[in-house]
Amino acid sequence: MTVNRCTTHGGICRRIWKEGKCVLHPPDTLPNTAGVSHTLHYGVVHDAARKKIVFIDVKEKKVMSTLDNVDCSKPLWPMFGVYNPEWITVSMRLVVGSDINMTEEKKAMIVKALS
Numbered sequence: 001m002t003v004n005r006c007t008t009h010g011g012i013c014r015r016i017w018k019e020g021k022c023v024l025h026p027p028d029t030l031p032n033t034a035g036v037s038h039t040l041h042y043g044v045v046h047d048a049a050r051k052k053i054v055f056i057d058v059k060e061k062k063v064m065s066t067l068d069n070v071d072c073s074k075p076l077w078p079m080f081g082v083y084n085p086e087w088i089t090v091s092m093r094l095v096v097g098s099d100i101n102m103t104e105e106k107k108a109m110i111v112k113a114l115s
């Protein structure tokens, strides 16, 4: 998943990629103007048994994309990064573990996405 400037839509776009190919590029951009800030809240679910990775927009409470037939023959390493601090200010917080607020609605969304 990338969040960056998009010349097609003229704003900040969220895109999901699989094996180098863009599989989701919704046209709802974030404004790319000075002083604007935005908070994104996403969940990522990996199910090695079903070979799926699901991206969830937690604020919108909807599944963004489900990647099927994910190659799970080798360990997958979650990687997160932000860059270009000379242009923008980005902060990121990664929440993992058993302390996550998991409502019944979120659980149902995950189960449905993985089925």
Ligand SMILES: [Zn+2]
Residues within 6 Å of the ligand: 006, 007, 008, 009, 010, 012, 013, 025, 026, 027, 029
């Ligand atoms: Zn775009």
